[in-house]
Amino acid sequence: MEQTLTAAVVVLAVVAVGLVLAVFALARQIGILYERIAPMGALMLDAGPAVGDVAPRFTLEALDGRVVEVGNAGPQSSLLFFLSPTCPVCKKLLPILKSSARSEQSWLRILLASDGERSAQEKFYRQSKLTEFPYVLSAELGLAFKVSRLPYAVLLDDTGKVRAKGLINSREQLESLFTAKDLGVSSVQEYLRSA
Amino acid sequence: MIDPVFSLIVSYAAAAVLLHGGWHKWQEREIFAAALQNYALIPEVAVPSASNLLIASEAAIGLLLCVPMAKPLAQGSGVLLLLVVSAAVAVNLLRGRTEISCGCGGGSGDQQISWGLILRNSLFVLLLGLAALPTVSRTLISIDYLIIGLGVGMLAGLYAAASQLLTNGPRLEALRNT
Numbered sequence: 001m002e003q004t005l006t007a008a009v010v011v012l013a014v015v016a017v018g019l020v021l022a023v024f025a026l027a028r029q030i031g032i033l034y035e036r037i038a039p040m041g042a043l044m045l046d047a048g049p050a051v052g053d054v055a056p057r058f059t060l061e062a063l064d065g066r067v068v069e070v071g072n073a074g075p076q077s078s079l080l081f082f083l084s085p086t087c088p089v090c091k092k093l094l095p096i097l098k099s100s101a102r103s104e105q106s107w108l109r110i111l112l113a114s115d116g117e118r119s120a121q122e123k124f125y126r127q128s129k130l131t132e133f134p135y136v137l138s139a140e141l142g143l144a145f146k147v148s149r150l151p152y153a154v155l156l157d158d159t160g161k162v163r164a165k166g167l168i169n170s171r172e173q174l175e176s177l178f179t180a181k182d183l184g185v186s187s188v189q190e191y192l193r194s195a
Numbered sequence: 196m197i198d199p200v201f202s203l204i205v206s207y208a209a210a211a212v213l214l215h216g217g218w219h220k221w222q223e224r225e226i227f228a229a230a231l232q233n234y235a236l237i238p239e240v241a242v243p244s245a246s247n248l249l250i251a252s253e254a255a256i257g258l259l260l261c262v263p264m265a266k267p268l269a270q271g272s273g274v275l276l277l278l279v280v281s282a283a284v285a286v287n288l289l290r291g292r293t294e295i296s297c298g299c300g301g302g303s304g305d306q307q308i309s310w311g312l313i314l315r316n317s318l319f320v321l322l323l324g325l326a327a328l329p330t331v332s333r334t335l336i337s338i339d340y341l342i343i344g345l346g347v348g349m350l351a352g353l354y355a356a357a358s359q360l361l362t363n364g365p366r367l368e369a370l371r372n373t
Contacts, residue, residue, distance in 0.1 A: 006338055009338075009342065010338065010341060010342075010345075013341075013342055013345040013346070013349075014345060016345070016349050017345050017348045017349050017352065020348070020349050020352035020353055020356065021348075021352055023352075023353075023356045024352050024355050024356040024359060027356050027359035027360050027363065028359050030363055031359055031362055031363045031366065034363055034366035034367060034370060035366065037370065086233050086294075086295060087229075088225075088226040088227075088229035088230045088233065088296055088298070089226055089229075090229075091225065091226075091229040092223075092225040092226050092229065127239075
C-alpha cells in the first residue's frame, strides 16, 4: 500500500513539473508572438521610411533654442536618437552616445528626440548633462519614423537618406548602424546573409 | 504545525526566485537604478545606493533561506522586502503611472507594473508566511528529498510562468487597441 502511494505521488509530482514547464513555454511563445506582431512591427525594421528612402524633412526648435534641421542635405550624417526620461535602457545608453559623439564627430552629428511634458524633459536634459546634443520635442517626428519602442535610432546620411535604423539596446547595436552605413547595406544581418 | 517538506519547498523556491532576480538586477544594475528612479519615491541622490541596497538584500535573503539556522530571519525579511516593493508598485498604480517598467529583471523582457504583479507578490508573501509556521519534527526520508526537488521546480516554474504572463498582458492590450 505504502509503495503504491509513494509511486503515485512521485508520478504526479513529475507530471505537475512537466505541466508547469509546458505552461511557461507556452506563455513565453505567446509573448514572442505578441512582440513580433506588434502594431508597428516592434522588432522589424520595415515600418517608417525604408533604408535608402529620403527621410521626411523637419525644422524643429531644440530645448536650448537651437534650430535643428532633420532630413536636409548637409556636410555631416545625422543620427536621430529617440529616447524618453522614463526609459531605463535609454539612460544606460547615454554614456555610450556621448563617447560615440566624440569618436565619430568627423562625420556624424547626434540629435536627441522625444516628446511629452516639457518641464520633465528639461529637467532630464540638464541632469543627464546632455547639453552637447540638440534635444527636440516632437510627436510628429516620432510618427514620421514610426517609432514604437525606445530607444530607437535612425541614421541619415549627408544627402538626407535613411542609411540604417532600429531598436538599440547596447553599444554593439548602435555601432552596427555605423557599420551598416559603411558597408552600404541596410543591416549587418543583410550583409552576413549576402557574404 | 506544518510538514517540514512544505516549509523547505517554499524556502528553496523563494531562494531560487530571489537569487535569480538579484543576479539579473546586478547584471543590469544601471537599468535597475533607472527603473527605481521611475518609481519617483526616493530622492534622486539616494537612487544609486538604494538600488544597490535592494539588490544586495534580495541576494542575501536568497542565500540565507538556504541556511537552516537563518531561515526564520530570512523568511521574515523576505516577507518585508516583498511588502515594501509591492507597496512601491501600488503607490505608482494609484498615481496612474501604469506604464513604468517594474525593474524586476530576468528573462521575461520589459515587464510593466500592474495589479497582477501585486497579486503574484501577495501569493508569494502568503506562502512564505505559511512556511514560517512551526514544523512537525520528523526525520526526512529519501522520497521527501525527491518531493522537495520536484516541488521547488514546480513553484519556481509557476513563478516564471506568472511573470511571463504579466509581461504579455500589456502587449495583448496594445494589440487589442489597434
